[in-house]
Amino acid sequence: MSDKKITVLDLLDLDLKGHNSLNLHCIAGRMGLSRALTVPDINRPGLALSGFYDSFAYQRVQLFGRGEFAYLKKLNFEGNIETIKQFFSYGIPCAIFTHSITPDDTFLSIAEHAGCAILQTDLESTEFSSRLLRVFSNLFAPKKTMHGVFVEVYGIGILLTGDSGVGKSETALELVERGHRLVADDIVEIRCVNGNSILGQGANKLISHHMEIRGLGIINISQLYGVGAIREQKEVQLVVKLETWDQNKIYDRLGTDAHTTDLLGVKIPLIEIPVKPGRNLPIIIEAAAMNERLKSMGYYSAREFNQNILKWIETGEAQNAYYGSEDSY
Known part of the structure; x- marks a missing residue:
């Protein structure tokens, strides 16, 4: 875990252009914008939403794509909101929905009550993940x-x-x-x-x-x-x-x-x-x-020069050049 911290609001305020832009905006839970991002990584909370919380990486940014959104709709249809409440009880830094997905009012209401920021982007999950990881690589770099x-x-x-x-x-x-x-x-x-x-x-x-x-x-x-x-x-x-x-x-x-x-x-x-x-x-x-x-x-010029000198000495030409100059007297 990195000892460097930025907040969710810092992530929103990043001035990123072109292919680096995250296209993020907050749709709920603005009180949670001051929460710190302490782990430069992403988690897809599929297992957590199904009720399995062993080794749940709650310190990471929680990313919701189409698969997670489909499961949320299933939970909402069944009236099973306890799982969602349990999800937000872990104090996650924020949740981000890709593909311009907007969760239902029940989910947003629970997030507001928990004080957790819900962000949205129009990017696809894979593209957004790669961009966010690049941003984290820069923000958390020594x-x-x-x-x-x-x-x-x-x-x-x-x-x-x-x-x-x-x-x-x-x-x-x-x-x-x-x-x-x-x-x-x-x-x-x-x-x-x-x-x-x-x-x-x-x-x-x-x-x-x-x-x-x-x-x-x-x-x-x-x-x-x-x-x-x-x-x-x-x-x-x-x-x-x-x-x-x-x-x-x-x-x-x-x-x-x-x-x-x-x-x-x-x-x-x-x-x-x-x-x-x-x-x-x-x-x-x-x-x-x-x-x-x-x-x-x-290509190493100095090493090649050194090797050529050694080869020249080994051939005996260097000795002939040296001693030959003395024999001429």
């Missing part, structure tokens, strides 16, 4: 905020991190100038979806596509470069840590050792780029993005 700049470069989501003033925003601005896209500047909200994917977006949608450039101030990327220069969210596929050049530190020059960082329990590839005057960071990051795309297709 999340946190990070200091950094999030950009999309050649289709790869790159999170730029580093100390304040190291040049993250300036580097991102140059990347946008070169045709790439900004997702968020300064404060990035990341969340873990499906246990293995990290999605990032601006922590505040009102300011996420604004950028602070020291000496210039706040600029609006979407107004300066157009809507094609921004993106609402993107999967984090690479973390680039920018740090001031330390001459006493040994930096990776071959790239054969894969480094990762942990974000909400998911290992994300990490590269460290030292910053000093004269280094063209945007070009380096572009190369890193393309190299990451090659890795996703199974």
Whole structure:
């Protein structure tokens, strides 16, 4: 069970568009809109309506389709309302009817008395279930905020991190100038979806596509470069840590050792780029993005280079080249 809670009213107020819309509205039991949704799952209450309540998943959203509605009509015809009263006695968070189904007045009256919200959607049960589970996956996903700049470069989501003033925003601005896209500047909200994917977006949608450039101030990327220069969210596929050049530190020059960082329990590839005057960071990051795309297709440039060197040494050509230069004297 998740420790994150949203209410039924929060579910109704979600601003979802197109194929993500739930098309929900409340038809009864408005006093129950404040009830908390604590389990990101759905239950079809067929067995419960028949009187079998062992292992009844009452904490979940209760979904009524045509089959459940047909059984409700049977109960109403038989005058068996005790089963319905018992159903609502468990304190379910809410009940949702698909296919624009409206239950009978007896059912609605019992729901009103129990203080349980009854919602309705015009979607089919299967389609609604898949949409609601996607919504729950986002709402209940572990999340946190990070200091950094999030950009999309050649289709790869790159999170730029580093100390304040190291040049993250300036580097991102140059990347946008070169045709790439900004997702968020300064404060990035990341969340873990499906246990293995990290999605990032601006922590505040009102300011996420604004950028602070020291000496210039706040600029609006979407107004300066157009809507094609921004993106609402993107999967984090690479973390680039920018740090001031330390001459006493040994930096990776071959790239054969894969480094990762942990974000909400998911290992994300990490590269460290030292910053000093004269280094063209945007070009380096572009190369890193393309190299990451090659890795996703199974091609590792550094490993292939290392294997070719080892093969060259094993053939003896390296020894001949070395000793042959001495024999010429």
